[in-house]
Amino acid sequence: MASINRLIAMLESLEDDLVVCMRCGMCQSVCPLYRETRLETDVARGKLAILDGLRNALFEKADGVAKRLQRCLLCGACQAQCPSGVKSVEIFLKARAIISEYQGLPPVKRFILRKILAVPERFHRVMNFLAHCQKLVFKDTNSLSGTSCARIPVPLLGKRHITPLAKKPFHERVPSMYRQSSEGPTVAIFIGCLIDRVFPSVGEAVLKILSKVGAGIYLPGGQLCCGIPALSAGDWATFRNLVRKNAEVFSGEKFDVLVTACATCTAVIKEVWPVMMDDEPPAVFGKIRKISERTVDITEFMIKYGLVEKGKKLSGHLKVTYHDPCHLRKSLGIWKEPRAILDSLDRYTFVEMADADACCGLGGNFGLEHEDLSEGIGLKKAQSVIDTGVDVVATTCPACMIQLSDMLSKLGSGKPVKHVVELYVDGL
């Protein structure tokens, strides 16, 4: 009991945010997980209630609450529509961090997060090794969508159809770049792990786009993960380390805007960095805030800088639909921009799918830890895509791309999944 009191004291900082929830239950209408299970602890209201219960000493141990907090896609849908303005995702992230600080991380997780993710050289070495091994481990299941599934059982991956790692990651293709521009803004690029490792062509598309507008380009080497995998596993220390180092990496040159082509990275840098790092020394926090304030999603950038001309469009012979990544639409309110871009492409005709903003079901670690639930949500999404009869599905988040490919492939559909910027540069 004595030690649970320590946890209760640690949770004190959440009180003012927790009381904002009026238990109206309206978050049930948007929670992808609740839709599957109809269970209260899967939706924000229930999670907030048991956290409050933990704070009020209703439980003897933290395990049960911790386990239920992990059952969450961190998609932000609840937060986006909460009538009371509860910052649920922020609360969940902080609570996960507090509880795992109290409990200590499980050793394997701690090893992966602290010893691999947080150390760039080691991370790259491990990933290169995996990229090299994957031909041995995976067999191709679908050549069109490019997914493969495990040849030998890998416990962590279960029966997923995995989009393979690229042979040569983006940071080896373009290790760093600095190009000044006389007219345009100077644009910093944050690449993000998945684009670097799985979809380097998206990174290359971003470079092409920036060149097209004549922008200055600032792509510093040594970039790290945005930190969300560590934070959602409750590893606050690793998260902080990653953010601090990233802030350092981007402090070499001046820039006007920072773009990312990963919806999750954008949301994390914009929304999570400032609230999770606000107790850093002012000098460090200043750097972090500066980056955060200047970060925009690539599609927003393209619209702002006039890359999309309205009106003179041919009706394309290929049909394309768009999946809204939760982190772009629900966290940042961006949904018109990618559609406007797709709508402007001569080769394509845009078709809206049913529930385009429904979550794809991946949710980072969630997809690995709760495979069946993730699949239940994901297959619905894939079916919506198939029902539109499109030739290709576009989105703006590499994680969603992996999940969509996986789910489409499971339904036996080889529809290609592309990033909006890939389709855009195809037409250049």
Added chain:
Amino acid sequence: MSEKPIVKDLKAILGADSVLTAPEDKVAYSYDAAVVEPVIPIAVVQPKSEKKLGKVITYCYRYGVPLTVRGAGTNLSGGTVPHENGIVVLTGRLDKIIELNVEDMYAVVQPGVITARFARTVEEQGLFYPPDPGSQAVSTLGGNVAENAGGLRGLKYGVTRDYVMGLEFFSAEGDLIKTGSRTVKCVSGYDLAGLLVGSEGTLGVISRIILKLIPYPTARMSMMALFADLLSASQSVAEIIAARVIPATLEFMDRFTIDAVERFSRAGLPTDVEAVLLIEVDGHPAQVEDEAKKVESICRKCGALNVRTAKNDEERDKIWEARRSALSALAKLRPTVVLEDATVPRSKIPQMVQAIEEISREFNVQIGTFGHAGDGNLHPTILTDKRDHDEWKRVESAVEAIFDAALKLGGTLSGEHGIGVAKAPFLYKEVGRASIKYARRIKGALDSRSILNPGKVLWLNDCHRE
């Protein structure tokens, strides 16, 4: 009977995966949307079929285990807060639309179907299910029937009760009772459906509902009218109805709410007005046009500062966005929100709004009022922080004063949110002790072991729970 064997038996009946007993899960079913004390149940069950649901009830009857049915848990009166020795029965897995009969215009549904999903499915067939509680995106049809939920369209289209053609429900003994039918007319036996509607889970557990549907109106038009004083707004309401125009929705927002909405969403509402009416007429295109004109001219005649008519869907959405965001805008001001629904005869709205303003001043609490002007159903919304004990005491006094004011004006404690436990201490003030005793005799006869949501609704006075 103690907790352990009950849990074991329930698992045998339903399968272990349908019975939740972890402390965390139980705490998550100790509350609903009302601001009342939570109570932790001994177990939570989620039956996957109507048959299993019946078995749970039979079991509870045999061993005298209290049970509280829970749909979405969005009621605002504590109706799903369980008994401390009881279980919670979830209807979430009973969520099938069993039949949608377009020709005969009815549907048969299970109780866990979500209201908005049902309304959407019906609309796809060109039909209309009008009851639209503000919680429809999450509420269940079972919960709507058990609360007799209303909504924005009450004035013209009525409330849930007006669409219930028949029910199947389990009695306290676990027997399946059928009442009503798929026909518009039916007088076979007592109108038991009438008894069950609004019974808040205290007389039976609803397992199937036959709902009436109507044709979808082909046209609609929305307007927003701004007034410098309450009286002219209320005068407009009276005259609109006197002119034989029955709007589908006729909503009201007071000054406090308008300010909050404006600050919250910048919907372009002028903040120097005392009252806003939001009006929608629907039906046949020609009739809609005619009625919209009438409404507009009546509002102007009664002194509206401005009347805006939506010219397209986008403008219509904007108008209703203002109303939809009323609760959010208010809720964001303070941590705790007490949403009341005192209701008065339509013509008494100005007096009621005035009384609420006086109460707000007298007890020094913040109250924003919005609601359904067409049917006199107001939602005085009290904004507070439950952690402040002194303020909370004042809130409780203010709530009681609001009830008294509504009753004095010939109204009721609750237009649509139900009695539950939150309003049970005050029920006698409205209906008198004899009515409660009479209702208790019915309850006693139908639920001899007092297992169906015990402790709700029928309190004899403020200190006596059954």
